[in-house]
Amino acid sequence: MSTHSHFVIIGSGGAGSEAALIIRKRDPKCTITQITGSKLPFISRYELPRVFDGVDNWRDLLAHPPEFYDDNAITVRRNSWVDHVDAKNKKVLLRHKEEVSYDKLLVASGGGGYLPEGLREFRPLMNGLGSYEDAVKMRQALPSKGHVIMLGGDMTGLDLARTLVAVGHKVTLVAGEQLFWPHEVEEKKEKKFVTVLEAMGVKVVLGKKVMAIRKGAKGEPARRVVFDDGGGINGDAVMPFCGLMPALDFMIGANVDIERGLLVNPELKTTNDSIWAAGDVCQIWSPEENSYLFYYGWHHIKEMGEIAAINMTGGKKKISTYQDDHLYINKQGDIDSPYWMYR
């Protein structure tokens, strides 16, 4: 198929980038514009822990060299934030007051780290890991053999934890409700996984509620995490890993259905005929479960990008809405997950 349509993709993460490539392959003449808040070309977020493992230059983390986008005639508008989508007039409004018209729109804006309400006021004292810049700032904040306190314990955090331990840092995990998220682990299995995690070098603190995060006293490490029982621990940095929150504020008022994520059918189309969604931002209808579900992890993200692209360019493909991802212990005796099989 070949059109002169303008495909606009919001987001340059795994889902959006895969979609752009597939659209180009299927429609050589169309115009493709990716709009992203990111300053850098696509760096897979799964690769960010490598910053702690000696990778010093962002160019070493790029999924594709800059020429790739020129070769495939994909315009990536970086450092540009979408503020609103005017679905009626098929326009995307950028924060810097420019409208971009589209024929077909893919929302692949992913999500940001979720922060439970009680922790939000302490945000300035915590380090995130949403971007390359975050990762470098975090690395700079850490002395050699530094001590990182992680809150929550989702799979993204645990991925980083194993890298940090491997390069000589100390990690203490104050486990929260999101331990092992997005996996749902039965209580009796959880204990076993925690034991393995400790054997992997991560100290796990269970059953404590975080009340506050403070700056460390003079001569002490830079941060102190205070528990509800009055106790606490000191560390050089605090990082929350409490699951994801879809990034879709800009879709409010765009005349599409939203629950926690953008609601899409198994073909990844939203309730608007010109708008599709893929990646962490969408919740897909699962006939098996009779509800809308999130599908996380590298292989899902890539597949969603591909399927959305196929359907946006006239194809008809459904995503498998059967979920079988589970946590397990690998041959080396470490915790492992399909979620981590990206390298």
Added chain:
Amino acid sequence: MQRNGKKATDLQIAICGSAGDGTIAAGDMVKRAMARAGYKVIAFDVYPPEIRGFGKCISRVRVTSEQVFSLKPKSDVLISLDDSHAIPHVGEVKDYGAVIYEDMPVTMVPEGGHISGHLLSSHLPYGVPFRELSERVTSSARSRNIAVVGYLAGLYGMPRDVFYAVISDKFKTKPAVLTKMSIQTFDAAFEVGENTFRLDEGVLKPPPKKAKHGELVMMSGNGAIAKGCMDAGLDTFFGYPITPATTIMERLAVDLPKQGKRMLQTEDEISAISAAIGAGYTGARAATATSGPGFALMSEMMGLGTMAEVPVVIFVSQRGGPSTGMPTKTEQSDLNIAVFGAAGDGQRIVLAPTNVEGCYKCAGKAFEIAERYQTPVVVLLDLYLSNRYEAVALPAKNPFAANCSKPVGKLGKDQPYHRYALTRDFISPRAIPGDKGRRHAVTGLEHDENGRPNDHTHEMMSRKRHEKLHSVVRYPGITMSKRFGDKGKVDVAIIGWGSTFGEILEAMIIARDEGIRCAAMKVVLLSPLPMEPINALLADAAEVLVPELNYEGQFANLLTGTTGRAVTRLNRVPGTPMHVEDIVDEIRRLAAKKKGRKALAAE
């Protein structure tokens, strides 16, 4: 730029906006501050093509730790003060360079009108709310250009104090509150820049050494010309405005009256040169400045200067021609008219400085030489050199001599004074009107030694007018030509003149780093040519390359005509400076050609 395997400071910043955005002023602050901090600085501003109106302005500043001789074809940083103007220049930002722009415009931007949509995939974007920053501090967006400078300084860790000094200097004649608010705007933006995570690959290391204030002065080519004129004791200046020479006149209009002297804007270029020659006749140090079209009008009077042997200095800043041509684009296409452009056999002296410091030297020395040889001296500049800024180290002592005329000396009783007396060096002792007992006539007619019209003297007087110029090649205190690079035999010699010599020198350095044996020569004295050093270089060179910004190869023609040696020409007329890479490519090609010949001979 690599030095000892390490990246040394080499950051080229291009600021692009509309006239009225303070674009040139922002570039000016950056170049002055960086020179104060002790960096080497070279800068070039481009103004709107229309003389009036809100056209495009670009200020380019290259900051280095080592001396460089030209701007780079690609900048490390592009700052947009007006996206409609800056978008066409996005392609001149190098890979992994930075593009800095306003990300909070006041009004809606038309689709495709924001620069963020035009960046290449290898560029790093920095969107900054400059307008908001400026308004927050000053309640107005007018200091947006200072916010831009502050952000840039913060982003690259430039020293703050030098900017404070430059801002204070800039507003010293304005109410103190303006300086205060400007510094506050600078600081607010500096903090934003300082806290921005830098992803681009521009390199700015701490300055090599802290320069003492005043040691290096940022000057444009035209500024240096004006300074040279003043230091040489210019008495009077006549001119008619024309881009890119006008700023010489503007500067002198301010500086001359401070010494009780006069600048007069005449009704056209013919009047300007006529008046300047008239003043020269009376013994004053007089000059005019113009560009190609104005110079064409002056050629008749230039002939008078030559024939009547009256000293006068003409500064000619070349632009794209012929006719009105490209008033705001650079070119080196007035060499022919400077050297040959007058009726009759009218050889004259032509000097062409190659950098800003050279402008200062040539300007001052031109007056000495004009007096010494009693003839018009043309100082050939071009738009690129006139508008280019460099950090110049001015001599502590004024290097120019007053009255260099050959004195008349004592005349015997009843011995008449002959204004055009024939002497061994063909230079006549010079008196000026009013000198007691030295009454004489000057004329544009051919004349005898006494100045009386006479056709029979034409052969003798023509010889006098030509022969007297020969010794100018050895005139003290000025470099008439200079060889750089490898000594002895070379594979390639590059000979150049005027502003292009900066690019030639850079190209030669690159080629030598690649192992090519080569030398470069700048020729400052274009008429008469310094034949000895030129011939010596030609004898050493297997191949000779002459890069210049004109279509015909005017200097190449001059060289071939005088030496008989065939040369390879590299001619470009894009209206912009020559690309170093183009010259390097040509050097490589010629070096390979020489190697090929050697190999063939060996076979």
